[in-house]
Amino acid sequence: MVKQDRAVRTRNALIESAAELFDRDGYEHASLSTISTRAGVSSGALHFHFTSKAALADAVGQAAVQRLEQITQQQAGSALQMLIDATHVLVRTLDHDVVLRAGFGLGDSLEHVRTGAGLRGRWQEWVEGALARAEGEGALAVESSARDAATAVVAVTAGLETLGRQDEWWLSRAPLTRFWRLMLPRLAESSCLDGLVASGTSAGTP
Amino acid sequence: MVKQDRAVRTRNALIESAAELFDRDGYEHASLSTISTRAGVSSGALHFHFTSKAALADAVGQAAVQRLEQITQQQAGSALQMLIDATHVLVRTLDHDVVLRAGFGLGDSLEHVRTGAGLRGRWQEWVEGALARAEGEGALAVESSARDAATAVVAVTAGLETLGRQDEWWLSRAPLTRFWRLMLPRLAESSCLDGLVASGTSAGTP
Numbered sequence: 001m002v003k004q005d006r007a008v009r010t011r012n013a014l015i016e017s018a019a020e021l022f023d024r025d026g027y028e029h030a031s032l033s034t035i036s037t038r039a040g041v042s043s044g045a046l047h048f049h050f051t052s053k054a055a056l057a058d059a060v061g062q063a064a065v066q067r068l069e070q071i072t073q074q075q076a077g078s079a080l081q082m083l084i085d086a087t088h089v090l091v092r093t094l095d096h097d098v099v100l101r102a103g104f105g106l107g108d109s110l111e112h113v114r115t116g117a118g119l120r121g122r123w124q125e126w127v128e129g130a131l132a133r134a135e136g137e138g139a140l141a142v143e144s145s146a147r148d149a150a151t152a153v154v155a156v157t158a159g160l161e162t163l164g165r166q167d168e169w170w171l172s173r174a175p176l177t178r179f180w181r182l183m184l185p186r187l188a189e190s191s192c193l194d195g196l197v198a199s200g201t202s203a204g205t206p
Numbered sequence: 207m208v209k210q211d212r213a214v215r216t217r218n219a220l221i222e223s224a225a226e227l228f229d230r231d232g233y234e235h236a237s238l239s240t241i242s243t244r245a246g247v248s249s250g251a252l253h254f255h256f257t258s259k260a261a262l263a264d265a266v267g268q269a270a271v272q273r274l275e276q277i278t279q280q281q282a283g284s285a286l287q288m289l290i291d292a293t294h295v296l297v298r299t300l301d302h303d304v305v306l307r308a309g310f311g312l313g314d315s316l317e318h319v320r321t322g323a324g325l326r327g328r329w330q331e332w333v334e335g336a337l338a339r340a341e342g343e344g345a346l347a348v349e350s351s352a353r354d355a356a357t358a359v360v361a362v363t364a365g366l367e368t369l370g371r372q373d374e375w376w377l378s379r380a381p382l383t384r385f386w387r388l389m390l391p392r393l394a395e396s397s398c399l400d401g402l403v404a405s406g407t408s409a410g411t412p
Contacts, residue, residue: 025232025234025235026231026232026235028231028235029231029232029234029235120369120372143391144388145384145387145388147384148384148385148387148388149388151381151384151385152362152384152385152388152389154365154369155361155362155365155366155369155376155381155385156358156361156362156365157365158364158365158366158368158369159360159361159362159363159364159365159366159367159368160361160364160365161365161368162364162365162367162368163326163360163361163364166326170361175357175361178351178353178354178357178358179354179357179358179361181351181354182350182351182354182355182358182389182392182393183358183388183389183392185349185392186388186389186391186392187388
């Protein structure tokens with residue numbers, strides 16, 4: 001049992017270390033020896049857990065998918081508020097969670113890591129689903145399009161992720177709140193508008 | 207004269223080659239020997255033009271700034287249409303211009319390349335200026351904020367740039383048109399709305 005715990009800890013340390021190096025150096029340039037050294041693990045132990053760098057990237061991608069699922073499982077009253085909250089949690093999590101950041105990055109640079117490449121796709125699908133639910137709830141203004149809104153939300157969150165690499169302000173609550181403050185009066189049915197919090201509700205606090 | 211032409215061509219070939227490798231491998235991992243080989247230039251010629259990799263990155267950054275200036279110098283009737291058009295040209299240019307793409311990327315990864323780091327800042331300043339002019343022209347709806355709009359536009363364009371690395375669709379006209387179609391009825395004063403083209407005017411065709 002103790003042995004198993006240690007194996008899980010070692011595996012997690014390797015995933016965390018790999019995520020840091022993929023995020024910093026890119027998948028191609030991250031070396032397995034640096035990953036194992038940074039994790040405080042022997043090269044033999046790394047190869048026991050992961051047969052190749054691609055297998056390690058796959059594990060980082062899977063861990064990132066789990067993080068994303070935690071974020072999108074949060075509940076709020078309405079579908080639209082749930083979406084606003086999830087975008088806030090996503091962006092704030094990107095600020096400190098290198099696994100999630102690396103997961104998005106892997107998808108950009110590495111087509112063959114399916115789970116990594118799938119992270120943006122999963123996020124997009126979830127955003128589209130949330131907006132479809134909002135439409136079903138009658139919460140969207142008649143003249144606005146759920147599809148257009150999904151495109152804007154996916155682009156804005158990807159942009160904050162990119163801009164946040166250079167300047168952390170972009171991963172703070174302010175810029176995303178500005179986006180929602182601008183967007184909501186156009187997107188939401190007017191009777192729903194007063195109930196929506198552009199800066200996120202407590203469910204949107206990571 | 208012929209000699210000078212050749213020197214300019216060599217310098218430009220080195221800038222283009224460096225941009226490609228910075229964009230693909232990142233600044234840290236791009237090697238000077240690969241850059242000179244790809245440019246079809248000897249290592250001695252590279253060192254004649256650029257004393258260091260940082261000097262080469264600086265030249266890429268400066269070339270990217272020039273590209274951005276060309277994009278933001280395009281004229282259209284109103285400040286708001288000028289902004290819409292410039293975002294379209296920026297995004298379409300990112301699709302094929304590796305110097306511009308590398309310029310944005312350098313700023314993300316390399317703080318000491320001032321001109322590279324400055325590219326996002328310059329774009330942001332220009333967007334803010336265009337929205338301030340639109341406000342001065344009375345083209346913004348009273349209840350919307352030029353500052354909020356600038357944040358959204360900067361985030362969306364950075365997002366399209368990131369998403370476009372994985373899927374070129376994001377650098378096509380459609381996603382940005384969706385963003386503007388959603389945004390304009392909220393942002394623009396209603397009497398201006400009919401004159402605005404979310405998909406860009408001919409001035410917005412690169």
